[in-house]
Amino acid sequence: MLEVRLSQPRRGFRVEVEFTLEEGGALALFGPSGAGKSTVLACIAGFQQPAAGVIRLGGRQFFPPPLPLHRRGVGMLTQEPALFPHCTVEGNVAFGLPRPHSVEARAWLARLREQMHLGDCWHAPATRISAGQARRVALARMLAPRPALVLLDEPFGGLDRGLVRGLLEDFLTWRRELGFTLIAVDHQAEVLEQLCPRVLAMAAGRVVASGSWAELRQRAPQAMAALLAPL
Amino acid sequence: MAHAGALLFAVLLLYPFSGVWAPVGAWQWRGTAGAASRASILVSLELTALAMLLVVAVGTPVALYIRRTGRAARTWWEAALLASILVPSLALGILLSLAFRPEGALGGWLAQLGLVSTNSAAAFVLTQVYVSIGYYVLGALVALGAIPAGLEQHAALLGLGPVRVFWRVTLPLARFGLAAALSLAWVRAIGEFGAVVVTAYYPAGMPVQLWIHLESAGLGAVMPLLVAFMAAALPLPLLLHLLAHRRRHA
Numbered sequence: 001m002l003e004v005r006l007s008q009p010r011r012g013f014r015v016e017v018e019f020t021l022e023e024g025g026a027l028a029l030f031g032p033s034g035a036g037k038s039t040v041l042a043c044i045a046g047f048q049q050p051a052a053g054v055i056r057l058g059g060r061q062f063f064p065p066p067l068p069l070h071r072r073g074v075g076m077l078t079q080e081p082a083l084f085p086h087c088t089v090e091g092n093v094a095f096g097l098p099r100p101h102s103v104e105a106r107a108w109l110a111r112l113r114e115q116m117h118l119g120d121c122w123h124a125p126a127t128r129i130s131a132g133q134a135r136r137v138a139l140a141r142m143l144a145p146r147p148a149l150v151l152l153d154e155p156f157g158g159l160d161r162g163l164v165r166g167l168l169e170d171f172l173t174w175r176r177e178l179g180f181t182l183i184a185v186d187h188q189a190e191v192l193e194q195l196c197p198r199v200l201a202m203a204a205g206r207v208v209a210s211g212s213w214a215e216l217r218q219r220a221p222q223a224m225a226a227l228l229a230p231l
Numbered sequence: 232m233a234h235a236g237a238l239l240f241a242v243l244l245l246y247p248f249s250g251v252w253a254p255v256g257a258w259q260w261r262g263t264a265g266a267a268s269r270a271s272i273l274v275s276l277e278l279t280a281l282a283m284l285l286v287v288a289v290g291t292p293v294a295l296y297i298r299r300t301g302r303a304a305r306t307w308w309e310a311a312l313l314a315s316i317l318v319p320s321l322a323l324g325i326l327l328s329l330a331f332r333p334e335g336a337l338g339g340w341l342a343q344l345g346l347v348s349t350n351s352a353a354a355f356v357l358t359q360v361y362v363s364i365g366y367y368v369l370g371a372l373v374a375l376g377a378i379p380a381g382l383e384q385h386a387a388l389l390g391l392g393p394v395r396v397f398w399r400v401t402l403p404l405a406r407f408g409l410a411a412a413l414s415l416a417w418v419r420a421i422g423e424f425g426a427v428v429v430t431a432y433y434p435a436g437m438p439v440q441l442w443i444h445l446e447s448a449g450l451g452a453v454m455p456l457l458v459a460f461m462a463a464a465l466p467l468p469l470l471l472h473l474l475a476h477r478r479r480h481a
Contacts, residue, residue: 047384069387070396082385086403095399096389145390 002149002181006043006053006063008036015039015205023058026175026182028196030189030216032227036205037185041151044183045069045076057149057181075147075180077155081138083126089137090122096145112140116170132163139167143174150175152184156191168194189213189228251458255450264444264452271440272459278352278436279421282359286367286416289360291409294371295397309372315365320425327358327430348430355431362423363416370415374408375401407475414468421464437463 002021007014015036021027029037042048044055044062046069055062062072083092094100094109113122116136121129126137135155142150156164168191175182184195192199193213201209201216201224209219217228259265297308318326331338331348338348346353378401386400387393402409424438432439437460444452 045384045388068392069384070390070392072388073390074388076385076388078381080381082379082381084382084386084400085379095386096391098390141389 001056001058002183003054003056004040004044006040006050006055008039008043008048008050008053010036010039010205013205017200017202017205017207019200019207019210021181021183024179024181026184026196026198028192028199029183029185029202030192030199030227031202031208031224033187034204035202037202038153039205040202041076041153041183041185044149045074045151046072073145073148074151075142075145075149076151076153077138077142078153079155079157081134083134083137083141085125085127087126088123089118089126089129089133092126092137093118093140093144095141108144112144115173116140132159135159135163135167136170139171139174143178146178147180149181149183152182152186152195154186156186156188164191171195187227251454253450255454257451258454259448259452260455264448265455267435267440267443268452268456268459271435271437271456272463274352274355274434275421275436275438275460276463278355278434279359279417282356282363282420283413283417285356285360286364286420287413290364290367290371290416294368294375295401297368297372298375309369312365312369315361316369320362320423321429323362324358324426324429327361327426331357331430350431350433352431352434355427355434355436358426358430359420359423362426363420366419367412367416370412371405371409374405374412377408378404407471410471411468411475414471418464418468422460 001023002025004020005018007016009015013036017036017040019027029040031037039048043050043053046062046066049066050063053063057072057074060072061067084095087095090109090113093112094105097105097109099105100109113119116139118133118136118140121133121137126134129137138155156167159167172194182196184192186192186195197212199210199213199216200207203224208224209216211219216224260268297305300308315323328349329335331341331354333339333342333348341348341353348354348357382404383396383400386396391399421436422438424442427436428439428442435443437456441453441456441460444456
């Protein structure tokens with residue numbers, strides 16, 4: 001069970017959020033730019049320390065006191081792939097594995113390489129691959145240590161629809177296999193709907209609606225309705 | 232016209248090196264003066280290497296710490312580092328001698344440890360550390376600041392503790408910048424005269440020995456040591472500059 005109750009000041013308002021998420025569950029944070037969605041993810045990941053609140057995942061207390069990032073068991077994907085430029089694709093994917101040369105790790109890496117279609121660029125420097133490949137590498141790198149909780153902060157932004165569709169399919173396949181808990185943020189409701197059946201709508205740091213996507217469409221405030229409308 | 236002007240500038244910039252071929256008579260590499268020159272080369276190389284170890288061991292964690300402080304704290308840190316750089320060498324030497332006098336708190340404590348704070352190897356190293364560490368830390372801050380945002384955080388989220396993040400992400404990405412900062416510190420330390428001549432006239436390093444030769448032995452004794460002095464000071468920063476240049480254009 002993930003329990004989040006946090007308060008964090010931002011310019012002009014305070015992010016105040018409270019929710020729980022069952023183990024293996026998926027929750028979308030949806031709302032206009034600047035609503036505080038990424039702040040929530042940053043607090044859970046440990047990039048920011050909340051001013052107040054409690055964050056707990058299973059038996060692990062993330063805050064307070066702040067648990068070091070490397071002990072959280074959290075995977076995170078952002079719009080920037082943030083690959084390590086001094087490593088090859090293989091080096092990036094294996095980065096979070098404690099014993100990457102063990103038989104088990106090598107078999108696991110081989111599976112990631114094949115299923116993520118990284119065979120062609122596996123030994124290439126991370127700086128010499130395409131944007132689409134970079135997203136795949138970032139996804140494989142994040143999945144490699146088998147995180148208990150995955151945070152997605154608009155990782156599909158700036159990609160064409162074909163790439164987004166492929167990445168989404170891959171991601172959902174891996175999620176079914178690994179069973180991690182998921183919190184996703186994206187501006188595109190159609191992307192979030194595929195990832196998470198449950199949604200928390202935020203505006204100016206507050207939760208303004210929650211429930212299923214159908215419920216959100218019925219009850220959403222007018223400003224939110226515009227975000228939900230198809231293009 | 233601009234090309235010719237730039238060429239003239241380059242010629243004038245490098246012109247002082249022609250002084251090596253000046254008619255100063257026979258170069259003295261033997262005898263008493265030569266022995267003193269050779270001893271000073273050893274003193275400079277050994278003690279400056281030790282000083283650089285201390286500069287890196289202390290300066291790197293300090294730079295990592297300053298990088299994580301807020302804007303206001305960082306401004307104060309940078310001011311303190313600049314102050315250590317900007318104080319005139321001779322003034323720094325006098326200040327160090329007074330601050331570390333054996334009757335003082337720190338000087339007395341060092342004396343109890345057997346580290347004499349004037350005219351000793353310890354004084355030599357201490358002075359070199361003081362004159363160069365500001366350059367290293369400021370250079371290291373620039374190098375660390377050039378690491379793309381978020382990479383170290385992502386490495387930590389992948390399960391790496393702070394020490395492993397440093398060795399596997401921070402150091403590989405900042406290594407050329409840190410090396411450039413170290414080369415600046417090296418040049419500053421090995422070439423230091425004003426402060427060292429006050430705090431550590433003995434053991435004489437190359438700059439002090441050059442001055443002694445100029446005063447007492449003449450240019451014939453100066454020239455071989457001068458060439459050795461330049462050979463010790465210049466290759467490391469030039470090599471690092473070329474390596475960094477190649478990396479930028481790789």
